[in-house]
Amino acid sequence: xxxxxxxxxxxxxPGESLKISCKGSGYIFTNYWIGWVRQMPGKGxxxxxxxxxxxxxxRYSPSFQGQVTISADKSISTAYLQWSSLKASDTAMYxxxxxxxxxxxxxxxxxxxTVTVSS
Amino acid sequence: xxxxxxxxxxxxxxxGERATLSCRASQSVSSSYLAWYQQKPGQAPRLxxxxxxxxxxxxxxRFSGSGSGTDFTLTISRLEPEDFAVYYCQQYGxxxxxxxxxxxxxEIK
Numbered sequence: 001x002x003x004x005x006x007x008x009x010x011x012x013x014p015g016e017s018l019k020i021s022c023k024g025s026g027y028i029f030t031n032y033w034i035g036w037v038r039q040m041p042g043k044g045x046x047x048x049x050x051x052x053x054x055x056x057x058x059r060y061s062p063s064f065q066g067q068v069t070i071s072a073d074k075s076i077s078t079a080y081l082q083w084s085s086l087k088a089s090d091t092a093m094y095x096x097x098x099x100x101x102x103x104x105x106x107x108x109x110x111x112x113x114t115v116t117v118s119s
Numbered sequence: 120x121x122x123x124x125x126x127x128x129x130x131x132x133x134x135g136e137r138a139t140l141s142c143r144a145s146q147s148v149s150s151s152y153l154a155w156y157q158q159k160p161g162q163a164p165r166l167x168x169x170x171x172x173x174x175x176x177x178x179x180x181r182f183s184g185s186g187s188g189t190d191f192t193l194t195i196s197r198l199e200p201e202d203f204a205v206y207y208c209q210q211y212g213x214x215x216x217x218x219x220x221x222x223x224x225x226e227i228k
Contacts (some may be wrong), residue, residue, distance in 0.1 A: 105154035105169035
């Protein structure tokens with residue numbers, strides 16, 4: 001079964017760093033792009049960026065460029081989304097999802113990781 | 120950045136009725152790189168339609184997509200109880216970002 005399994009919920013304080021993960025299984029991880037999508041409480045979906053684990057080619061939405069870092073470790077079929085200094089406005093659900101090419105729809109989604117940033 | 124505007128914001132219908140959802144782009148979406156997703160409360164989105172009109176694996180044929188250029192439509196021919204959810208369109212052809220629309224909620228009337 002093709003799956004993306006994300007790391008568990010996080011509660012952090014403003015200014016802290018964080019790295020959440022997304023592990024793929026049931027398919028060749030390096031053959032698909034992994035994208036990240038933010039959903040703030042009660043709001044819609046926002047595309048953040050995408051990475052090709054095969055060569056770590058990474059592209060960001062202009063809205064998220066410089067705010068987060070997307071990376072991947074193909075040896076363990078895992079993609080990451082990280083922050084160096086969290087803000088309260090980073091409180092959201094974060095989803096990873098795969099696509100066959102960069103210009104393709106996202107056909108398999110992770111279950112989501114809730115990030116709460118509060119003092 | 121391509122902006123997608125979905126209408127209406129909320130659609131109130133009864134089971135068995137036809138639902139028509141609209142997604143309009145601020146500029147032409149190349150090669151019909153337009154997808155539709157369904158999201159139910161507490162769940163991740165699910166891909167319904169890609170390439171503007173192709174159904175994803177396992178999606179019932181009551182869901183259909185159409186359109187090109189800047190105007191796209193998702194039609195649910197006969198609403199089933201499990202279809203009441205929020206629907207998002209997404210363009211994924213632009214190198215400057217794969218934006219989503221703001222969503223249309225289909226609720227039970």
